[in-house]
Amino acid sequence: MSRIRRRFEETRASGRAALIPYVTAGDPAPEVTVPLLHDLVAAGADLLELGVPFSDPMADGPVIQLACERALAHGTRLRDVLEMVREFRQTDTDTPVVLMGYLNPIERMGHEVFVTAAAEAGVDGVLMVDLPPEESDDLTGLLEQAGLDPIFLLAPTTSEFRLQHVAAAARGFIYYVSLKGVTGSQSLDPAALGARLEAIRSISDLPLGVGFGIRDAATAAAVAQVADAVVVGSAIVRLAEQYPEAPERFRAAAAEVVREMRTAMDAARTTAPAAV
Amino acid sequence: MNEVKEAVDWAAFPDPRGHFGPYGGRFVAETLMGALDELQAVYEKYMQDPEFLAELDTDFKQFVGRPSPLYHAERLSRELGGAQVYLKREDLDHTGAHKVNNTIGQALLAKRLGKTRIIAETGAGQHGVATATVAARLGLECVVYMGAEDIQRQSPNVFRMRLLGADVVAVKSGSRTLKDALNEAMRDWVTNVDNTFYIIGTVAGPHPYPAMVRDFQSVIGREARAQHLEMTGRLPDALVACVGGGSNAIGLFHPFLGDPSVEMIGVEAGGEGIATGRHSAPLCAGQPGVLHGNRTYLMEDEDGQIVATHSISAGLDYPGVGPEHAWLKDLGRATYVSVTDEQALRAFHRMTRTEGIIPALETSHAVAHVIDIAPRMRPDQSLIINLSGRGDKDLNTVAALEGIEL
Numbered sequence: 001m002s003r004i005r006r007r008f009e010e011t012r013a014s015g016r017a018a019l020i021p022y023v024t025a026g027d028p029a030p031e032v033t034v035p036l037l038h039d040l041v042a043a044g045a046d047l048l049e050l051g052v053p054f055s056d057p058m059a060d061g062p063v064i065q066l067a068c069e070r071a072l073a074h075g076t077r078l079r080d081v082l083e084m085v086r087e088f089r090q091t092d093t094d095t096p097v098v099l100m101g102y103l104n105p106i107e108r109m110g111h112e113v114f115v116t117a118a119a120e121a122g123v124d125g126v127l128m129v130d131l132p133p134e135e136s137d138d139l140t141g142l143l144e145q146a147g148l149d150p151i152f153l154l155a156p157t158t159s160e161f162r163l164q165h166v167a168a169a170a171r172g173f174i175y176y177v178s179l180k181g182v183t184g185s186q187s188l189d190p191a192a193l194g195a196r197l198e199a200i201r202s203i204s205d206l207p208l209g210v211g212f213g214i215r216d217a218a219t220a221a222a223v224a225q226v227a228d229a230v231v232v233g234s235a236i237v238r239l240a241e242q243y244p245e246a247p248e249r250f251r252a253a254a255a256e257v258v259r260e261m262r263t264a265m266d267a268a269r270t271t272a273p274a275a276v
Numbered sequence: 277m278n279e280v281k282e283a284v285d286w287a288a289f290p291d292p293r294g295h296f297g298p299y300g301g302r303f304v305a306e307t308l309m310g311a312l313d314e315l316q317a318v319y320e321k322y323m324q325d326p327e328f329l330a331e332l333d334t335d336f337k338q339f340v341g342r343p344s345p346l347y348h349a350e351r352l353s354r355e356l357g358g359a360q361v362y363l364k365r366e367d368l369d370h371t372g373a374h375k376v377n378n379t380i381g382q383a384l385l386a387k388r389l390g391k392t393r394i395i396a397e398t399g400a401g402q403h404g405v406a407t408a409t410v411a412a413r414l415g416l417e418c419v420v421y422m423g424a425e426d427i428q429r430q431s432p433n434v435f436r437m438r439l440l441g442a443d444v445v446a447v448k449s450g451s452r453t454l455k456d457a458l459n460e461a462m463r464d465w466v467t468n469v470d471n472t473f474y475i476i477g478t479v480a481g482p483h484p485y486p487a488m489v490r491d492f493q494s495v496i497g498r499e500a501r502a503q504h505l506e507m508t509g510r511l512p513d514a515l516v517a518c519v520g521g522g523s524n525a526i527g528l529f530h531p532f533l534g535d536p537s538v539e540m541i542g543v544e545a546g547g548e549g550i551a552t553g554r555h556s557a558p559l560c561a562g563q564p565g566v567l568h569g570n571r572t573y574l575m576e577d578e579d580g581q582i583v584a585t586h587s588i589s590a591g592l593d594y595p596g597v598g599p600e601h602a603w604l605k606d607l608g609r610a611t612y613v614s615v616t617d618e619q620a621l622r623a624f625h626r627m628t629r630t631e632g633i634i635p636a637l638e639t640s641h642a643v644a645h646v647i648d649i650a651p652r653m654r655p656d657q658s659l660i661i662n663l664s665g666r667g668d669k670d671l672n673t674v675a676a677l678e679g680i681e682l
Contacts (some may be wrong), residue, residue, distance in 0.1 A: 038641055054453065055581040056567060058462045059305040065527060066665030075635045077579040103303060130303045130566065153306035157469060162309060180307055181467040 003096040003124045004149050004172040007046055008207040008228065017224035019044055020209060021258050022052035022100065022165025022233035025065035025084055032247040034087045036254060037148045041095050043255035049127075049231060052081050052101030054219060059129045061184035063234040064147030066241060078105040078114070089122035090116040098125035098151060098172075105138055106139070115142040125149040125172045133169035153177050156192075167204035174206050179213045184234030188213035192251060194226040217257075217264035225254060226267035232261060284518065284607065286533040289600070291630040292485020294570075296405035297606065299599035302620040304569045307466045318385055323491060327645075333379050336495060337629065339413070340370045342377075344496075346503035346660070352630045359513065359653035361646060362632070363663040364528060373408035373495060374467040374524045377500045378474055379491035379509065383410040383619035386473035393417040397461040399426055399454035399520070400591030402434025402665055403477030408442035418442040420453045421460040433669050435614075440633035446521045447468045449552065451584045458568055478521025479598030482569030486598050488640040494526025500660055501531050508658060513540040514578030514649075518641040520556065521593035522601045524664035529610060539611070542601060545587035545640045546599060546614030556599050559605050559612035572599045588617035588673070591665075624674065636665035637673065 001007075020237045022038045025033050035049055053071035057064060085097050099118065106114045106128065117125065126143055131141070133152055140150045148221045149172030154163065157180065167174065176197065197208050210223050211231030220230045236254045243250040281412045294300045302312060322328040336342040345368065349361045353540070362492040366374035367540075379396075386394060394411045399402030404420040406676050411418035420437055424446045428436050458481075465474040479486045479493070497515075504512050515532060517525035519542035547555030555561065558573040565574040568580060575583050575595040587593040604610035620637060623644035628634045635643055642661050650659065667674075676682050 001381045054448065055583075056459050058459045059307075059466065061463070063451075070451075072581060080581075104574070104576065104582070105580035107565050107571075108576065108578065114281060129305050130569070131306070135301050135303055149563055153307075155307040155310075157307050157310035159310055159313065162313075166306070177305075177307055180469055185467065186356070263608065 001149065002149060002172065006048065006175065008026070008097050008271055011046055012228070015269055017227060018046035018229035019258065019262055019265060019271060020047045020049055020229050020231045021045050021049060022025065022049035022231060022235050023254070024053055024064060024071050024237060025081040025257055026053055026071030026074050027237065028070050028244055028247060029251065030074050030076050030080060031085050032251065036251050037088050038092065038147050039251050039255040040258050041092060042259040045095070045258055047096045047229070048083065049097060049098045049100045050081065052078055052099055052105060054102040054105060057102060059182055061182040061234060063184045063238045063241070067237045070240070079117070082117050082123070085123050086121040088135060096124040097122065098127055100127045103128045103131045111139050111142055115146045115148065120147040121129055121132055123148060125151045127151040127153070127175060129153070136169070144171065151175055156180055157198065161271055162202055163200065165201070165207070170204070172206070173209050174204060175201065175212045175231065176200065176208055176227070177212045181212065183212055185219040188219060188223070190222040190226065193223065197226055213254070217260040220261040221264035221268035224268050230261070230265060232262070277347050290487050292482065294487065294492070296600045296603035299571050299602040300483060301569065301571055302569060304482045304565050305485070308482070311465070311469045312482055314389070317387055319488045322385060332381055332384060338628065340376055340380065341368060342495065344368050346396065346500055346507065348507070349631050353358045355630060356647065356650040358651040360655065360657060360658040362504065362660045363510065364660055366496060366524065366662060366664045367633065367635065367639070367666035370680060371402070371406045371409050372668065373402040373406065374493060374527060375403045375477060377490040377495055377527070378407065378477065378489050378523065379403070379406040379410045382473070382475045383414055385661065386416065388412060389473060390475035392417070392469055393459060393468065393537065394463050394475055395419045395421070395461050395472055396477060397421045397454065397457040398477065399457070399593055400428070400592060400636070401421070401437065401669060404442070404444070405433050405436050405440070407475050408437040408440035415660045419464065419647065420444050421447050421457040421464070423451070423457050424448045425452040426454065426624065426655070429673055430590055430669060431672065436592070453585070455582065469552070478523040479526045480568060480570055480572065480596055480648070482520045486570065486600055489523050490526045490530055490600065493523050494530045495529035496524065496527035497529060498660065500528060502658040504658070504660060511535055511538055512660045513537070513653065513657040514541060514659040515544065516642045516646050516659055518543045518592060518638050518664065519559070519592050519597060519601060520545065520638065521596070522598035524574045524662050526598060526600055528660065528662040533609065533678060540604070540608055541645065542612045544612055544614045545592035545641060545646045546590060546616040547586040550614055551614055554586040555614065556587040556593050556595065557614040558595060559601060560590055560614045564602065567596050569601045572596050572602045575578055584671045588620060589641070591638040592641065593622070613645060615641045615644040621674070621677065623647055633663065634667035635663055635665045637670045639664045
C-alpha cells in the first residue's frame with residue numbers, strides 16, 4: 001500500500017482531515033528545507049508538498065513566484081530537491097511527500113531518469129500544475145510502474161466530462177483548486193465548496209484535498225469539515241519573506257501556522273461532525 | 277531547397293488535441309482547460325460559418341485595409357544583383373503591423389462568446405496596440421500586460437495603447453520582458469476566466485491558439501501567393517520572415533506549404549551572436565521543452581529553467597517559438613537562421629534609404645538575411661519578405677543606439 005493511501009486511511013479512521021503544508025524547496029535557502037519539513041511534521045502535518053522551483057510559475061501568485069526566485073537564486077535544482085527528499089526520508093519513513101511544480105525541469109531531466117530518481121529518493125506523488133491528464137500518458141505510466149501516485153487538479157471550471165476523465169487518471173488523492181485564480185488568492189466560499197466536493201465524490205473514491213485560498217486557521221477549519229485534506233501554501237511561504245535573514249524564526253513561525261491550523265481543524269471536526 | 281521525405285497532409289495539422297508532431301498540445305493548469313475547450317469549440321464553429329467569415333473579410337477590407345500590396349523592391353533587387361525581392365507590405369495594415377489580422381479575428385470570437393473584457397500580452401507593443409484598437413472599436417474593457425523593460429524601450433506604443441483606452445500594466449517579475457508579460461496575462465485569465473477573453477498575439481500558447489492565430493494570419497500568404505502569381509506568372513522561390521513567436525512567418529508560410537518548390541526561411545534574433553548566449557534564437561540554439569501551454573523549442577538551462585533572452589527588438593525577445601515552426605524545422609520543410617542586432621540595424625538603414633520604407637527592427641532581421649542570400653540567387657528567381665511592421669515605433673531605440681537626441 002502506498003504511503004499516501006496508508007496516511008489517508010489513518011486520518012479517516014481517526015476522523016480527522018489531513019493537513020498538507022506546501023513549501024518551496026530551497027526557500028529561503030537550501031539548507032533550511034529538510035529541517036523545516038521535520039518541523040512541519042512535528043507541528044501536525046500529515047503529508048508534505050514540496051515545491052520544485054521554476055523560473056516561470058504561471059499558476060502561482062506573487063508569494064510563491066518570489067519563493068521560486070529565492071530558491072533559484074540559491075541554485076536549487078530538481079536534483080537538489082530529490083536529494084532533500086532522500087535526506088528527509090532518513091529519519092521519517094512515514095510522512096508522504098508530494099512534489100509539486102511545473103513540467104519543464106522534468107522534461108529536461110528526462111521522464112525515466114526523473115521517475116527512477118524520485119522513487120529512489122522516497123517521493124510518493126507528483127503533481128505538475130501544467131500537466132493535465134490529456135498530455136501525461138507517458139509520465140503517468142512511468143510513475144505508476146514505479147509505485148508513485150500521479151496527482152491531478154480539479155477546478156471550479158472543470159466540466160462534468162473532464163471530471164470523469166481526470167478522476168480516472170488520478171491516484172493518491174485529488175487536489176481540488178478551490179477558486180478561480182492563482183495560489184494565494186482570497187475569497188474561498190466553503191458552502192459552494194461542499195456542494196462541489198459532493199459532486200466529485202459521486203464519481204471518485206479518492207480522498208479530496210482542497211487548496212488555493214486557505215489563508216488562516218479559520219478557513220482551514222471550515223474546509224476541514226467538507227474535505228479529506230487541507231493544503232496550505234502561500235500562508236506559510238509568505239513567512240519566508242518576512243524573515244529573510246532568520247531561517248530559525250521562519251521555521252518556528254511556519255510550524256506555528258501549522259499547529260494553529262491543526263488545532264482549529266481538529267476542533268471543528270469534533271464539535272461539528274463532518275458534513276459528509 | 278528543402279526536402280520533406282514523406283508527403284504531409286498539411287491541412288490535417290494540428291491534430292484534434294493541438295499537436296504538430298511532438299509539439300504543441302495544451303499544458304495549462306486545470307482552471308483554464310474549460311475555457312480552452314470553449315474557445316476551441318467556438319473557433320472551430322465560426323471558421324466554418326459563412327456569416328462570420330464574411331464579417332471578418334469586411335473588417336479586413338474596410339478596417340485593416342486589405343489586401344496589403346505585394347511590392348517589387350526593384351532598386352534593392354538591382355543593388356543586390358541577384359533574386360528579385362518582393363515585399364509583402366503588412367507595415368501598411370492599420371496600426372502598422374500584421375498583428376491586427378489576428379486581433380480582429382479573435383475580437384469577433386470574443387464578441388460571440390459574450391466576453392466583456394479583453395486581455396493581452398505584448399513585447400514591442402504592436403500586438404498591444406492592435407488589441408487596444410479592436411477593443412476600442414468594440415467597446416470592450418482592455419488590459420495589456422507589458423514587461424517593465426519593454427515599457428521603457430517602446431514608449432510610443434505605450435502611449436498609443438493608453439490613448440486607445442487600454443490599461444497598460446507594467447510587469448516587474450522575472451526578466452521583465454515578453455515572457456513575463458505572458459505569465460501575468462495567464463494569471464489574470466485564470467482569475468477572471470468567466471468574463472475575460474485572452475487574445476494571444478502569436479502562434480504559441482495552448483491549443484487552439486497556435487492554429488487559430490495561424491488561420492487568422494494566413495490571409496498574408498494567401499494574398500501573397502495570388503499576387504506573386506499574377507505579377508510574375510510563377511511562384512516565388514523563397515519566403516523570408518522574422519520569427520519571435522512566429523505569427524507573421526506562419527501567416528506567410530502556411531498557404532505555401534503544399535508548394536514543394538517554395539523554400540521557407542525563418543529568421544530568429546541572434547542578438548549579440550549565438551556564441552555569446554545573449555540572443556533569442558530557440559530554433560537555432562535551443563531545445564524542446566514545455567512552456568506557456570505548449571511543447572516547443574525553448575531557451576533553457578540544463579535544469580529546464582527558462583533563461584533570459586536578448587534582442588535589439590522587443591518583439592523577438594522571447595525564449596520560445598510557435599510549435600508549428602518547431603515541427604517544420606524537424607521536418608526540414610522550413611529552415612531557421614539567425615541575424616545579429618548589428619546586422620538587423622544595418623538592414624534597417626539600407627531598406628529605409630534604398631526603398632523609402634522604414635521597417636520595424638523585428639522585420640529588419642528578415643531584410644538582413646535577404647541582403648545576405650539574394651546576391652547568390654539568379655535574377656530570374658524571386659523571394660518574398662514579409663515586411664511585417666513599420667519602424668516608427670523604433671525611432672527612439674535607433675536614435676539612442678546612434679547617440680542621437682530626439
